[in-house]
Amino acid sequence: MPFTPYVPDGMIEQSLQWEYADRELIKSIVDKTNTSLEQELILQILEWQDRKLVILHRLTMQSTSKTSLPPIIFDYPYAKVLTLLLERSEQLGLQYESLLHYFLKGFESFQSDVKMLYKLTIKQMNLLIQLKDVQASTPKTTSxxxxxxxxxxxxxxxxxxxxxxxxxxxxxxxxxxxxxxxxxxxxxxxxxxxxxxxxxxxxxxxxxxxxxxxxxxxxxxxxxxxxxxxxxxxxxxxxxxxxxxxxxxxxxxxxxxxxxxxxxxxxxxxxxxxxxxxxxxxxxxxxxxxxxxxxxxxxxxxxxxxxxxxxxxxxxxxxxxxxxxxxxxxxxxxxxxxxxxxxxxxxxxxxxxxxxxxxxxxxxxxxxxxxxxxxxxxxxxxxxxxxxxxxxxxxxxxxxxxxxxxxxxxxxxxxxxxxxxxxxxxxxxxxxxxxxxxxxxxxxxxxxxxxxxxxxxxxxxxxxxxxxxxxxxxxxxxxxxxxxxxxxxxxxxxxxxxxxxxxxxxxxxxxxxxxxxxxxxxxxxxxxxxxxxxxxxxxxxxxxxxxxxxxxxxxxxxxxxxxxxxxxxxxxx
Known part of the structure; x- marks a missing residue:
């Protein structure tokens, strides 16, 4: 039986929610960086994040004014947020890769947008890896x-x-x-x-x-x-x-x-x-x-x-x-x-x-x-x-x-x-x-x-x-x-x-x-x-x-x- 392209229920909408949450995480550490060089990289990641959100709004046919997500209260330190962002970016990148190579394979009208989502996510991951690698580890003082x-x-x-x-x-x-x-x-x-x-x-x-x-x-x-x-x-x-x-x-x-x-x-x-x-x-x-x-x-x-x-x-x-x-x-x-x-x-x-x-x-x-x-x-x-x-x-x-x-x-x-x-x-x-x-x-x-x-x-x-x-x-x-x-x-x-x-x-x-x-x-x-x-x-x-x-x-x-x-x-x- 030939494969019919489809998207699992809520997959694009969930990606939008995740990416919005990630934007809030990125914003929360802009002023917590150790150096101005790190801050430049964080601002670049934030710029790419905004581009991803525009694409996802287009895919879900929502306008930015219609999106209302609850405020995110998160008190992790800077290095922990970097780790979390990297983990979530890897998962989102794999979801976009799955859309490209399996779920929407051959469905040309979505391909260019999903390719760009995947490309921007990989670029973000490369910068996050650099930022994470220069952070000092924190010793544990309790059991x-x-x-x-x-x-x-x-x-x-x-x-x-x-x-x-x-x-x-x-x-x-x-x-x-x-x-x-x-x-x-x-x-x-x-x-x-x-x-x-x-x-x-x-x-x-x-x-x-x-x-x-x-x-x-x-x-x-x-x-x-x-x-x-x-x-x-x-x-x-x-x-x-x-x-x-x-x-x-x-x-x-x-x-x-x-x-x-x-x-x-x-x-x-x-x-x-x-x-x-x-x-x-x-x-x-x-x-x-x-x-x-x-x-x-x-x-x-x-x-x-x-x-x-x-x-x-x-x-x-x-x-x-x-x-x-x-x-x-x-x-x-x-x-x-x-x-x-x-x-x-x-x-x-x-x-x-x-x-x-x-x-x-x-x-x-x-x-x-x-x-x-x-x-x-x-x-x-x-x-x-x-x-x-x-x-x-x-x-x-x-x-x-x-x-x-x-x-x-x-x-x-x-x-x-x-x-x-x-x-x-x-x-x-x-x-x-x-x-x-x-x-x-x-x-x-x-x-x-x-x-x-x-x-x-x-x-x-x-x-x-x-x-x-x-x-x-x-x-x-x-x-x-x-x-x-x-x-x-x-x-x-x-x-x-x-x-x-x-x-x-x-x-x-x-x-x-x-x-x-x-x-x-x-x-x-x-x-x-x-x-x-x-x-x-x-x-x-x-x-x-x-x-x-x-x-x-x-x-x-x-x-x-x-x-x-x-x-x-x-x-x-």
Whole structure:
């Protein structure tokens, strides 16, 4: 079928909002430069920024007088703004490159404007790199950073790989412990209850990892990955006295990624996610942690795909001798090629909806890699989801992917995986891992890409569960607070990514750090690996769930049980 040019919903309008926000950032540092030479470069970047805005107004058919964006309050220092501008310029440049070479390919009426946007963005990036390179680094004087005017307090200590918290209106707290961490055999998850400071076990014996939990209809609903079990993922309900009932089983969680969070919607339905089996659509040696237990497991799509015959040669991890196999997308390891793979209700990389009995299960969105955090905004009442990006590993390596926050505004929307990453085609040179085959498309009949991410988070930051600030007394109203677990190091030289709580504006994608752990897993004074943040019902307390020490098998550092904790953050009086 011939390709029809199109633009993902709101992509140009979102670019306009981002570019307006960037203009405000540029203006904010004109008078903060260290030298007059730096100021000249900033003014040149600002001039190019104004030219870009004129083009985007033309593309969106808006006049400058009709554009009214809320004021941007941002108090980062000069060097930090340079870094932020460079990161955002890179992403915008890739969006314009995607319009040129994929979405609007052959659509001549837009080509000249988009080419100029891309050209001006590259010129800005070149100057920003120069400016960033001459800045002196600022030494860290504390083990962690917390936004000024706030304080941290530990609520519960010695938690074992906690993944989820629920705050009841009577101030009871429920904590889910996973029972699993990468680098260890799957154990049993459990649910703890915290009442007036006393911690008790409500229910245990959940096949780990237990990844999500919500309180609705006077019951707890949990989703588990079931690593190492035959049926894998399940949805269960748990009564107030700890009785468990399986509502759904057979969820496709036998691979790399499991279930994510679960929430109850205003429609009385339950929403939850299931991740992909693999990194990028192909089973390979990087999946050996589960491949021997589930040799016939592979990604299962939710819709029917017609595939290119693209085989991936690898050494067989299932044999003691050094055999080799060719593996194809959406197929078990070493299985023959199938030109067509059928869509299934039980599938990977999807968001589900069902009723409180587990009935009427349906897929509401797909094309995700590892959808983990899930919330409905109290402001626009849309569904939002965080999705962990791909890695440079396996038979089909993807370099430089981000974690993302998506808005799911339409039913049955497709978000790109495994041929689009962070809203961008895999064929961009950006995603090519040096010394490895360049990624090419796996699917012939791509659905229309739903949109671009609301924001892209730091690469390998493991941006997970999140919540919206709704109380002006706490501050940062309407900002999204996101817990970033952090990466797993594969060498001592590898830098830390994540280990933060960041705030993001879901209108213009701007991000700001709220909490930063500077010490990684050596942290002893504050949270180590944030996995969830959640406001209490009045919105004046932010709870932070710390997963604890995940370790690294590559560095012979196993995960450490009972190293997690629950913290709360309040405003100083």
């Amino acid at each position: 962690f950073y917390l936004k000024e005017g706030y304080k941290l307090e530990k609520v519960v200590n010695h938690l074992s790989f906690p993944t989820s918290i629920v705050l009841s209106r009577n101030q009871d707290i429920y904590i889910a412990e996973s029972g699993f961490a990468y680098g260890m055999p799957a154990g049993m998850g459990r649910i703890l209850t915290v009442k007036q400071g006393e911690v008790t076990v409500l229910a245990d014996g959940f096949d780990g990892p237990l990844t999500g939990m919500t309180l609705a209809f006077d019951k707890l609903f949990v989703v588990i990955g079931g690593r190492g079990t035959e049926q894998c993922g399940k949805l269960l309900c748990v009564t107030r006295d700890g009785q468990k009932t399986v509502l759904l089983d057979g969820l496709k969680t036998c691979g790399d990624h499991f279930t994510g969070d679960i929430i109850a919607g205003n429609d009385g339905m339950l929403y939850f996610g299931v991740g992909s089996a693999t990194n990028s659509g192909v089973v390979g040696p990087d999946n050996q942690s589960w491949l021997k237990e589930h040799p016939y497991f592979a990604d299962s799509p939710s819709r029917t795909y017609h595939l290119y015959k693209r085989g991936f040669l690898s050494n067989n991890p299932l044999t003691e001798k050094h055999g080799q196999e060719i593996t194809y997308p959406f197929s078990p390891y070493g299985a023959p090629f199938s030109q067509q793979v059928e869509g299934n209700l039980l599938s990977n990389g999807v968001l589900y909806r069902c009723d409180q009995e587990g009935n009427d299960l349906e897929i509401i969105a797909d094309g995700f890699r590892n959808p983990f955090g899930l919330q409905i905004s109290p402001f626009d009442h849309q569904l939002y989801v965080t999705d962990n990006g791909a890695d440079a590993r396996g038979s089909r390596q993807i370099n430089g992917d981000w974690d993302n926050l998506w808005r799911v505004s339409t039913m049955k929307s497709w978000h790109g995986w495994p041929d689009f990453f962070s809203g961008l085609p895999a064929t961009l040179s950006h995603f090519h891992t040096k010394g490895k085959p360049a990624p090419s498309f796996l699917i012939k009949n791509h659905p229309y890409l739903a949109a671009q991410p609301v924001t892209r988070f730091e690469q390998h930051s493991s941006s997970n569960k999140f919540d919206f600030s709704s109380n002006p007394q706490f501050g940062y109203e309407k900002k999204v607070f996101v817990a970033q677990l952090g990466n797993i190091k594969r060498s001592n030289e590898q830098p830390d990514h994540g280990y933060k709580v960041v705030m993001t504006d879901f209108e213009n994608g701007l991000q700001e750090e709220f909490y930063v752990n500077y010490e990684g897993e050596d942290q002893t004074e504050g949270p180590i690996r944030p996995i969830e943040v959640k406001f209490n019902h009045t919105g004046n307390v932010l709870y932070l769930l710390d997963f604890g020490i995940l370790g690294s098998m590559a560095l012979n550092k196993p995960p450490k049980q009972y190293s997690g904790a629950l913290w709360k953050i309040t405003k100083e009086e």
